[in-house]
Amino acid sequence: DAEITQSPRHKITETGRQVTLACHQTWNHNNMFWYRQDLGHGLRLIHYSYGVQDTNKGEVSDGYSVSRSNTEDLPLTLESAASSQTSVYFCASSGRDRVGEQFFGPGTRLTVL
Amino acid sequence: GQQLNQSPQSMFIQEGEDVSMNCTSSSIFNTWLWYKQDPGEGPVLLIALYKAGELTSNGRLTAQFGITRKDSFLNISASIPSDVGIYFCAGRPQGAQKLVFGQGTRLTINP
Numbered sequence: 730d731a732e733i734t735q736s737p738r739h740k741i742t743e744t745g746r747q748v749t750l751a752c753h754q755t756w757n758h759n760n761m762f763w764y765r766q767d768l769g770h771g772l773r774l775i776h777y778s779y780g781v782q783d784t785n786k787g788e789v790s791d792g793y794s795v796s797r798s799n800t801e802d803l804p805l806t807l808e809s810a811a812s813s814q815t816s817v818y819f820c821a822s823s824g825r826d827r828v829g830e831q832f833f834g835p836g837t838r839l840t841v842l
Numbered sequence: 843g844q845q846l847n848q849s850p851q852s853m854f855i856q857e858g859e860d861v862s863m864n865c866t867s868s869s870i871f872n873t874w875l876w877y878k879q880d881p882g883e884g885p886v887l888l889i890a891l892y893k894a895g896e897l898t899s900n901g902r903l904t905a906q907f908g909i910t911r912k913d914s915f916l917n918i919s920a921s922i923p924s925d926v927g928i929y930f931c932a933g934r935p936q937g938a939q940k941l942v943f944g945q946g947t948r949l950t951i952n953p
Contacts, residue, residue, distance in 0.1 A: 770945075771944060772943040819885070830875065830890050831875075831932075831941060832887065834884050835882075
């Protein structure tokens with residue numbers, strides 16, 4: 730069965746370190762998204778991609794970057810982790826046909842000390 | 843940016859009761875979706891709506907795409923313990939493939 734996976738599921742890091750969160754989908758979806766979820770803020774869009782080599786900034790992109798070298802993967806990098814980036818991160822993907830129907834991964838809980 | 847107002851923020855009900863929640867926007871959306879999130883997991887798509895006025899059911903869940911295209915409603919009939927969780931509405935703006943999410947409605951059920 731097709732799926733979307735994230736790794737690691739839990740990560741503790743220190744302020745200033747570079748961190749990369751992995752997202753892999755086997756749906757063959759063109760569109761991939763990264764969100765962060767914080768209490769009181771719901772899901773906020775960090776970056777998104779509509780296809781290979783395409784990346785776009787979301788509403789809370791500062792301090793984050795993504796690259797899309799193939800259809801299946803969209804890694805999220807925190808260039809220099811800050812305590813404000815402690816959050817739960819979700820990756821999602823959607824196809825061309827049912828635009829808007831995003832399928833979410835299980836999430837990565839990141840703690841920045 | 844675009845925002846969705848989802849209400850209520852939380853609900854405490856008895857098992858067997860019906861539940862209603864809604865989402866409103868100041869902008870027009872082409873698609874409305876409803877997701878459910880269980881603790882420690884990612885949101886799961888419940889219902890997707892694509893046309894103004896559309897009414898769609900998924901088991902005990904019924905959702906509607908408002909005529910003005912600026913709102914949507916989700917109803918759950920005869921609630922059961924496994925309905926507990928956080929429900930999110932999401933809207934897709936015209937011409938976009940990204941979604942805007944509501945703040946969520948936390949549903950708690952007393953047995």
